[in-house]
Amino acid sequence: MTTVLVFLDHPGASLAKSEREILSLGASLGEVVVALADEAGPAYLDGVGSYGVREYYRPETAAVSEVLVAGKAAFLAAAVRASGAGVVLLGNAYESKEIAARLGVRLEAGVITDVVALDSDLTATKSDFAGSYTVECRVTTDVSILTVKPNSFEAVEAGPPSSPREVPIPVELPLAAARVTGRVDKPVSGRPDLSEARVIVAGGRGVNGNFGPLEELADALGGAVGASRAATDAGWIEHSAQIGQTGKTVSPQLYISAGISGAIQQKAGMQTSKVIVAINKDADSPVFEIADFGIVGDLFTVLPQATDEIRKRGL
Amino acid sequence: MDEATAGGLRIAVLVKHVPDAQFDRHISGDDLTTVRTESILSELDEYALEAALQLVEANGGATGGHRVTAITMGPAAAVNAVKKSLQIGADDGVHLTDEALTGSDASATSKALAALLRHLGPFDLVLTGMASTDGETSLVPAQLAERLTLPQVTFAASLDLAREDGGWSLTARRDNDTFAETIEAPLPALVSVTDQINEPRYPNFKGIMAAKKKQIQVLSLTDVGLQPDEVGFAGSWTKVEAAAPRPPRSQGTVITDEGDAGIRLVDFLAGQKLL
Ligand SMILES: Cc1cc2nc3c(=O)[nH]c(=O)nc-3n(C[C@H](O)[C@H](O)[C@H](O)COP(=O)(O)OP(=O)(O)OC[C@H]3O[C@@H](n4cnc5c(N)ncnc54)[C@H](O)[C@@H]3O)c2cc1C
Ligand SMILES: Nc1ncnc2c1ncn2[C@@H]1O[C@H](COP(=O)(O)O)[C@@H](O)[C@H]1O
Numbered sequence: 001m002t003t004v005l006v007f008l009d010h011p012g013a014s015l016a017k018s019e020r021e022i023l024s025l026g027a028s029l030g031e032v033v034v035a036l037a038d039e040a041g042p043a044y045l046d047g048v049g050s051y052g053v054r055e056y057y058r059p060e061t062a063a064v065s066e067v068l069v070a071g072k073a074a075f076l077a078a079a080v081r082a083s084g085a086g087v088v089l090l091g092n093a094y095e096s097k098e099i100a101a102r103l104g105v106r107l108e109a110g111v112i113t114d115v116v117a118l119d120s121d122l123t124a125t126k127s128d129f130a131g132s133y134t135v136e137c138r139v140t141t142d143v144s145i146l147t148v149k150p151n152s153f154e155a156v157e158a159g160p161p162s163s164p165r166e167v168p169i170p171v172e173l174p175l176a177a178a179r180v181t182g183r184v185d186k187p188v189s190g191r192p193d194l195s196e197a198r199v200i201v202a203g204g205r206g207v208n209g210n211f212g213p214l215e216e217l218a219d220a221l222g223g224a225v226g227a228s229r230a231a232t233d234a235g236w237i238e239h240s241a242q243i244g245q246t247g248k249t250v251s252p253q254l255y256i257s258a259g260i261s262g263a264i265q266q267k268a269g270m271q272t273s274k275v276i277v278a279i280n281k282d283a284d285s286p287v288f289e290i291a292d293f294g295i296v297g298d299l300f301t302v303l304p305q306a307t308d309e310i311r312k313r314g315l
Numbered sequence: 316m317d318e319a320t321a322g323g324l325r326i327a328v329l330v331k332h333v334p335d336a337q338f339d340r341h342i343s344g345d346d347l348t349t350v351r352t353e354s355i356l357s358e359l360d361e362y363a364l365e366a367a368l369q370l371v372e373a374n375g376g377a378t379g380g381h382r383v384t385a386i387t388m389g390p391a392a393a394v395n396a397v398k399k400s401l402q403i404g405a406d407d408g409v410h411l412t413d414e415a416l417t418g419s420d421a422s423a424t425s426k427a428l429a430a431l432l433r434h435l436g437p438f439d440l441v442l443t444g445m446a447s448t449d450g451e452t453s454l455v456p457a458q459l460a461e462r463l464t465l466p467q468v469t470f471a472a473s474l475d476l477a478r479e480d481g482g483w484s485l486t487a488r489r490d491n492d493t494f495a496e497t498i499e500a501p502l503p504a505l506v507s508v509t510d511q512i513n514e515p516r517y518p519n520f521k522g523i524m525a526a527k528k529k530q531i532q533v534l535s536l537t538d539v540g541l542q543p544d545e546v547g548f549a550g551s552w553t554k555v556e557a558a559a560p561r562p563p564r565s566q567g568t569v570i571t572d573e574g575d576a577g578i579r580l581v582d583f584l585a586g587q588k589l590l
Contacts, residue, residue: 068498069457069467094453095491098469101457104422110552111421113452123556129334136557178466178504182497193492199589221590229510239511240492246359246445246510254589271564275587277580283571290564293583297572305577310590313581 002030005085007076008048009096011040015047017196020155022089022148023051025118027156029087033057034164035079037064037072046161053164057082059171067177069095073102075171080107080143082169087122088145092195100145110139114249116152131249131272150195151251186238192224194241199223199254202243202270205230206259206281206299211237213303214258220310226250228260244269258299262287279303323380324476324483326367327432329443329455330360330385330400332393356396359444361403361515362508366474367442368404369513374476382406384435388416388427394531401526402518408531409435415536415543420551425458427546430539432463439483441505445470456507466500472511476502 004026008019015023026032034048034056048056057079064071076099080088088103090096097113104111117125122144128135139145194200201218203211204227211225218225225241232242243250245265255273260266262278262285270276271290278291279299288294295302335355364385371381385400387393388411397408411431419427432441441463446453453469460467468474471487483502488495490511518526536543544550568583570576584590 069469070461073461093492094470097453098457098467101421101452101454102461102467104454104552105425105458105461108552111452111454112553113454127561128558132561132563134559134561135555137553137555139552140554141552174464174466176464176466176501178468178498178500180496181499183494184496185494186492188493239490254584254587275589276564277583279576279580283569288569289566291569292564292567292587293580294567294569295572295576295580296569297576302572302576302580305575306580307577309578309581313585313590 002087003083003085004030004032004087004089005035005076005080005083006032007035007037007088007090007096007099008040009037009072009091009093009099011036011038011044013041014043016193017155018091018150020047020051020158021150021153022091023048023053024156025148025153026087026089027051029118029120033079033083033085035076037075042163045163047158049162049164050158050160052159055167056164057167057169060168061171061173063173064171066180067173068180069098070102070174070177071171072099073106074173075169076103077106078169078171082167086143088143090145090147092147092149097147100147104145107143107145109141109143109145111145111147112137112139113147115146115148118146118153127272131268186240189225191218192222194224194226194243194248194250197224197250197252199256200226200243200250200252200273201256201258202226202228202260203231203237203258203299204228204260204266205234207231207236208259209234209236213300213307217256217303217307220307221254223252223254228263228266257287257291258303260287261285262290323382324371324374324440325438326370326381326383326440326442327435327438328360328364328367328383328385328400328405329428329441330364330387330396331357331444331447332387332389332396333357333447354392354395356399357444357447359446359510360396362510362512363442363444364400364403364405365513365515366506366508367440368516370440370474370476374478384409386428386431386435387411388424388431390417394533397531398526399518401529401531402523403516404522405529407529410531410533411535411539412533413536413543415547415549418548418551419546420553421452421454421458422552423546423550425455425462426550427536427539427541428455429459429462430541431534432459434534434539437503439502440485441465441503443505443507445507445509453507456505460505463505466504468498468500468504469507471498471506471508474506474508474512
């Protein structure tokens, strides 16, 4: 049976949905072992154990996380060797992709990023050219390294919690390395994470500094708030809310675009959404070309009316 | 690398020639490679070039003895990415080109670029874009850093250099979802930059004229000490099996607000079972 090594980066208080998806995918491919570069709490570890994971690797040196990317790649290479894993699964955050990249060079193994589907023979499906192509590809080396997009695989029901056994492994850190010397936490919003949200309400320059109506609609729908680069550049909302070529790529069930023109770089991040709704004052906006439902109108009247209506219907 | 740090800075900027995203982009042929007509200097690599030029300007400018070299790997037309970089302000250019490079995945690309950088080196700083706008993998910079055993600082949203007694060091800022970090590293190092770092300049008339006199060195695989089977399809660790254009999204209903569009929106969402 194949051993599948799952790398979980920056563990939170409990398993995130995308992490449950990766563990479920791993379990469908073989026996899962987990690698954790950072310390995780008991609830998190119980969650990992509930997916049938009996062992998890930890670096013997805590400095692994202080060395940017290279430290975790070195740790993961050691974990692959110790476990004899044939498949390594990681998340799709930029940093995870880079850890995968360096791991690939270390192990002389192929890396495929942004995986949205996987056959039992490890043929992976991904999008290319900002979602305009579907590509099937495979790794041709013994070890396959795959980074998996959130919302693409089902998170199966886990078994009862059980705590896996910690396996410490030595890691040799690179001598010349970049080090993290400062860290400032950003305020947390309480809304769902953009890359995992079922519903996203995104605003652009048309929002004109006032995200209030978008936040209210997002809350009525249990969704997250996103933005175009024009809105993040203006400082109206955190940069991490940016969707598009140089921001996040999302594919929620519902994407509501308000006051966004729909430039190619914006579309790159959202055109694989299941349903797209667009509200824009300008009937000629390119965003209408990809919208399932478009409204030519003022977002400041349309959005509050929709929010009221949802509340009225008691939904 | 001490030899390089003694005088001015030697900065390599990796620039890629990519299909223009403003047009339809295609994958074709039996070998499923990207069609490269209508190609341009990758927009995201302009930020890396701008970062290089600003670092030079912040550290003595033309009198500092610094050198910015624009480097590309790709077919004949890829040299246009270098030419554009020279017009914008790079001092010289290098084009690695070879039939055998066709079909290189990220690992093979990083192998070829690593061999090229070793051949040309030493450099104090290797700058890249955050991702190529065609491959979009962001794998190449990290793999290059691993191959060249350079400290890696990726997705820099700001970048400064300081000169201390021992040599140069860098400070960068990175934005993650839930936190921002400060990163420090000694040079030589590899840095990839995001589109948050600066506002790239356009080539001006003077720059376009000056570029005509700048040197572009064209190199082949043997020049950088690689065998054909180490790169391209043969040297890649991944393989594309099939590629199909996704059917374009068809336009749905567009209505004009007549005072009830918010309600009609909720009706639509209810109809789609999205509430
Ligand atoms: C290298 C590079 C990378 C980029 N990466 C990204 C990226 O990741 N994501 C991204 O989004 N962009 C990105 N861009 C920028 C992109 O090209 C566009 O400039 C940007 O998306 C425009 O944002 P916008 O649609 O909000 O603004 P605009 O294009 O100015 O559009 C604003 C829209 O709001 C409408 N409007 C105004 N007021 C109202 C109102 N009251 N009600 C309804 N509608 C109203 C207007 O009709 C207009 O269509 C990138 C650009 C470059 C060069
Ligand atoms: N063929 C190439 N020639 C020059 N630079 C490249 C090439 N491929 C990738 N790069 C550099 O690596 C960065 C990231 O590319 P990628 O890993 O393909 O997303 C780009 O922004 C370039 O700076």
